[in-house]
Amino acid sequence: MGYRLNKIYTRTGDDGQTGLSDGRRVNKSHPRIEAIGALDEVNSQLGLLLADLQEHLTRTPKLQEVIEVLAPCQHRLFDMGGELSMPEYQALQGSEITRIEQVIDQWNICVGPLKEFILPGGSRLVAQTHICRSSTRNAERRCQALHSSEALRPELLGYINRLSDLLFVAARLIAQYQGCNEIHWQAAEKPF
Template sequence: MERVAKSKIYTKTGDRGATSLYTGERLSKTNPVFDALGNTDELNSSLGLAAAACSEDSQIMNIIFTIQNRLMDIGACIATFQSSEDTDKLLKTRFDPSHISVLENWIDILDAALPKLTNFILPSGGEASSRLHMSRSICRRAERSLAALLERQEIDENVFVYINRLSDLLFVMARTMAYRQGKGEVIYQKQ
C-alpha cells in the first residue's frame, strides 16, 4: 500500500481529554468554554440546514449566511478569554458591537411585514420555519452556556448580547418563512 502524508485534520493532541484555546492555553474538554464553543458550532450547523430549506428566499438566505460568518467570529472570541495577556489575539477576535444593530434592524424590517402575534405559537409553519425554530432553540442553549463565561468575565459582553438578539431574530425569521410560504402557524392551546 502506498504511504501518504499525514492529514492535518487530526492532530492527536486532544486524545487525553484536553484541547487548546486560540491563545494556546490547554484546558480540559470539560471546561464550560468548550460547551459554549460546541453549542455555537451546532447552531451554525443547524443554520446550514435551515438555509437549505430557505433556498428560494434570497433575503433570508443572505441573512443566514451573514449570521453564520458572525458565528465563526464569535467562536474565535469565545476561544480567546478576555483575561488573556495576548493583546494581538484579543484585538484580532474583538467583536464589533455594530453587528448587534444589524440584527435589530433585520428584526424590525421582518417583523413589520408580519401579522401581529396575539397568541403563543408552536414551532411549526412548514419545513423552513421549523428548521429556523430549531436553530432558535439551539441559540438559546448557546446563550445559556455563554452566561457562565459572561459571569466570569471570560467573554466580551457584545458576544452575549448578539446571541441573545439572534434568538429573537430567528423567531421572526421562522414566522417570516411560514408567512411567505403560506404555511399556517400552529397556535398553542392550553388544556
C-alpha cells in the same frame, strides 16, 4: 493565504483536553469549550436552514431576503467562536447587533403583532428555523455560564441574544412567505 490545517487529527485531545489558540490546555468540558461547541452547533443548524431555504427559492423567491439576512450570521458565529478561543481577538462589532435589530423591526412589521404563542412547525423550513432559534438560546446559556466566571464582551452576549430573536421572527416570516399557518399553542383542558 496558507493552510489553516494540514492534519485533522493530532491525538492531543485523547486525554480529554483541548488547546485554545493562546496555547492553554483546558478540559473539553470547560465552560469555554461548551460555549464554543454550542456556537458550532448553531452554525451547523443554520447551515442546514440556509441550504433548505436555497432549495425552496424556485417556489418561493421571497425567501432570498431571509437568506441574505441569515447567511452573514454564520460568519459572525464563527467570529464568536474565534473570540472564545482567542480572548484577545475581537472580531464581532456592535454594528452587527444594530443590523439584526433593524431587520427584526422590519420583519416584525411584515408579520404583525404576536397574538398567540407559536409552536415550531407548519413547514419543514419553519421547524428548522425554530431548531436554530432553540440552539441559539442554548448557546446563549453556555456563553452566560462562561461569562459568570470569565467576563465576555457585551457585544458577544448581545449578539447571541438578538440572533435568537431574529430567528423567531424569521420563522414567522418564512411561514408567511410559504403561505402556511402558524401553529398556535392550545392549552390543556383544565381538570374538573
